[in-house]
Amino acid sequence: MEGKSAVGKTISEKILSTHSGRDASAGNIVIAELDFMMAQDGTAPLAIRSFERMDGTAVAHPERAAFCIDHSAPSPLRAVSDLHDLMRAFASRYGFELNDVGEGVCHQVMLDKGHALPGSLVIGADSHTCTYGAVNAFATGVGSTDLAAGLLSGSLWFKVPETMTVTVSGALGPGVFAKDVALMMVGGITADGATYHALEIGGETISAMGLDGRLTISNLAVEMGAKAGLMEADEKTLTFFRGRTDAALEPVSPDPDARYVEAVEFDVSDLVPQVASPHTVDNVSAVGEVEGTPVAEGLIGTCTNGRLDDLRVAARIVEGGNVAPGVRLIVAPASREVMLGALAEGLIEVFVEAGAVVVPPGCACCVGTHQGVPGDGENVISTANRNFKGRMGNPEAFIYLASPATVAASCLEGRITDPRRHFDKCPVP
Amino acid sequence: MVIKGKAHRFGDDVNTDYIISGRYKFKTLDMNELGRHVMEDLDPEFYERLEKGDFLVAGKNFGCGSSREQAPLALKAAGVACVLAESFARIYFRNSINNGLHALVCDTSGIADGDQLEIDLESGTIGDVTTGAEIDSGPLPGVMRGILSEGGLVEYIKKYGGLVAEREGE
Numbered sequence: 225m226e227g228k229s230a231v232g233k234t235i236s237e238k239i240l241s242t243h244s245g246r247d248a249s250a251g252n253i254v255i256a257e258l259d260f261m262m263a264q265d266g267t268a269p270l271a272i273r274s275f276e277r278m279d280g281t282a283v284a285h286p287e288r289a290a291f292c293i294d295h296s297a298p299s300p301l302r303a304v305s306d307l308h309d310l311m312r313a314f315a316s317r318y319g320f321e322l323n324d325v326g327e328g329v330c331h332q333v334m335l336d337k338g339h340a341l342p343g344s345l346v347i348g349a350d351s352h353t354c355t356y357g358a359v360n361a362f363a364t365g366v367g368s369t370d371l372a373a374g375l376l377s378g379s380l381w382f383k384v385p386e387t388m389t390v391t392v393s394g395a396l397g398p399g400v401f402a403k404d405v406a407l408m409m410v411g412g413i414t415a416d417g418a419t420y421h422a423l424e425i426g427g428e429t430i431s432a433m434g435l436d437g438r439l440t441i442s443n444l445a446v447e448m449g450a451k452a453g454l455m456e457a458d459e460k461t462l463t464f465f466r467g468r469t470d471a472a473l474e475p476v477s478p479d480p481d482a483r484y485v486e487a488v489e490f491d492v493s494d495l496v497p498q499v500a501s502p503h504t505v506d507n508v509s510a511v512g513e514v515e516g517t518p519v520a521e522g523l524i525g526t527c528t529n530g531r532l533d534d535l536r537v538a539a540r541i542v543e544g545g546n547v548a549p550g551v552r553l554i555v556a557p558a559s560r561e562v563m564l565g566a567l568a569e570g571l572i573e574v575f576v577e578a579g580a581v582v583v584p585p586g587c588a589c590c591v592g593t594h595q596g597v598p599g600d601g602e603n604v605i606s607t608a609n610r611n612f613k614g615r616m617g618n619p620e621a622f623i624y625l626a627s628p629a630t631v632a633a634s635c636l637e638g639r640i641t642d643p644r645r646h647f648d649k650c651p652v653p
Numbered sequence: 654m655v656i657k658g659k660a661h662r663f664g665d666d667v668n669t670d671y672i673i674s675g676r677y678k679f680k681t682l683d684m685n686e687l688g689r690h691v692m693e694d695l696d697p698e699f700y701e702r703l704e705k706g707d708f709l710v711a712g713k714n715f716g717c718g719s720s721r722e723q724a725p726l727a728l729k730a731a732g733v734a735c736v737l738a739e740s741f742a743r744i745y746f747r748n749s750i751n752n753g754l755h756a757l758v759c760d761t762s763g764i765a766d767g768d769q770l771e772i773d774l775e776s777g778t779i780g781d782v783t784t785g786a787e788i789d790s791g792p793l794p795g796v797m798r799g800i801l802s803e804g805g806l807v808e809y810i811k812k813y814g815g816l817v818a819e820r821e822g823e
């Protein structure tokens with residue numbers, strides 16, 4: 225490994241260098257100081273158990289920690305209520321933030337509250353922690369015991385990942401959105417095509433996209449096995465954080481001579497709406513190939529697509545229409561802030577008038593704990609990020625993943641529908 | 654340290670639900686109970702055939718899926734001493750080491766079900782006694798060996814009070 229320091233650094237190498245106080249390159253093991261750590265109600269109870277087994281008596285940096293109650297919220301079961309209480313008691317005892325029922329999906333809360341910042345190092349006991357890569361944070365999912373070690377010591381060890389670049393060019397056509405780009409990427413790179421690697425995702429299509437769309441793309445990084453799905457920060461990123469934090473923002477860009485293991489390029493000029501069919505996320509095709517498949521349930525929400533831009537697009541499609549008889553359309557704003565925004569813009573009214581069911585901010589039925597477990601043999605079309613067998617609580621159901629536009633259009637028709645058929649009445653940005 | 658045992662062969666993409674099904678893992682935190690059901694959907698007799706100290710040998714992407722720690726905890730409770738795979742999903746890999754279950758990345762293509770293996774945990778060399786082949790996995794990073802030698806991250810933190818840089822001489 226000669227001339228290591230002469231070679232430029234990737235975003236991951238830079239963030240892990242500054243946080244470990246050493247010159248870190250891909251392949252190195254570093255112990256790095258954490259800027260923030262998070263656990264949710266599916267993982268926090270085991271983290272609490274590990275923390276106690278470690279004889280922990282204090283959380284190193286309470287101002288850098290948060291628990292979120294979002295996966296089963298409000299609680300559907302007595303046993304789960306007890307676990308929620310355990311979380312509340314632990315957070316209050318050690319003096320850190322608890323986001324209770326109704327605050328929203330952990331990942332959106334972490335962004336809304338300005339906890340995951342550009343250039344920061346964040347861990348979450350949830351595999352979709354990679355979402356904050358879209359705002360230039362090196363953010364990755366860990367298990368409960370790693371999280372406990374982080375709470376206790378304030379730091380964690382990392383293997384500095386190799387980086388793969390993903391460059392997206394071309395303008396998206398009407399009815400085609402960030403989710404379609406993300407699904408196309410997973411289809412192309414496959415479910416383990418980026419295992420252990422960090423992704424640096426960029427290109428003119430990403431630059432042109434709003435933050436909400438970028439977050440959708442980074443959210444799916446782990447569905448390719450990636451450790452992080454990083455983007456560079458720009459004016460849009462910095463604007464988002466205005467008023468959310470007092471911290472100085474220190475975005476990180478890669479050096480021009482950074483070393484990458486692979487470079488993948490996509491041109492999305494001719495991309496059409498995409499759908500991932502059961503039971504793997506990389507089972508992706510053009511919507512046309514599955515059009516007409518009957519659906520019994522639709523979900524618009526989750527950490528993938530529950531943001532304001534998503535709800536705006538979906539509301540435009542259902543406005544003035546009706547959810548097809550026999551179909552349940554469940555809408556779950558990703559956070560309290562998103563819910564308030566949707567209320568202010570009249571979007572919630574549009575959904576309710578069209579016959580949709582609006583549920584509280586949180587994970588809704590994404591992981592099958594409550595609020596819309598599908599029945600045997602039913603097809604679901606969802607904006608979420610996983611369609612594994614049994615994912616929504618019933619191994620006899622079939623989950624299709626698509627953009628909010630495709631889900632909305634499909635629920636109006638009662639079958640999988642190309643959303644471009646419903647864009648006649650409104651101009652598309 | 655050299656450990657010896659028998660190989661139990663599995664394929665690619667063994668996800669955390671196959672390791673321990675959600676049917677059980679949401680019901681109890683008793684790992685001995687969970688241990689009785691490991692790999693059940695792929696091989697209903699696995700637990701019966703497994704002898705304490707045996708090895709699980711798989712293809713690529715072992716442990717993909719959720720970030721829950723019940724997967725390595727249940728394998729360990731069942732008596733699996735080490736998992737050998739072409740590759741591991743990264744969150745599983747960390748969880749495995751953190752819970753004191755050895756995980757080696759190596760070329761497993763030549764290892765058959767029932768082969769007798771001898772693994773030198775220090776050097777990462779795997780001897781297939783049945784075929785005579787020697788497979789190199791390369792040693793684990795020092796920090797992971799440190800965690801493993803204490804039996805897991807909980808015990809490690811208890812001893813050192815936090816994560817320590819690789820100790821001299823390792």
Ligand code: SF4
Binds near residue numbers: 527586587590609
């Ligand atoms: S919305 Fe779904 S994928 Fe996202 S954190 Fe919640 S359960 Fe996980």
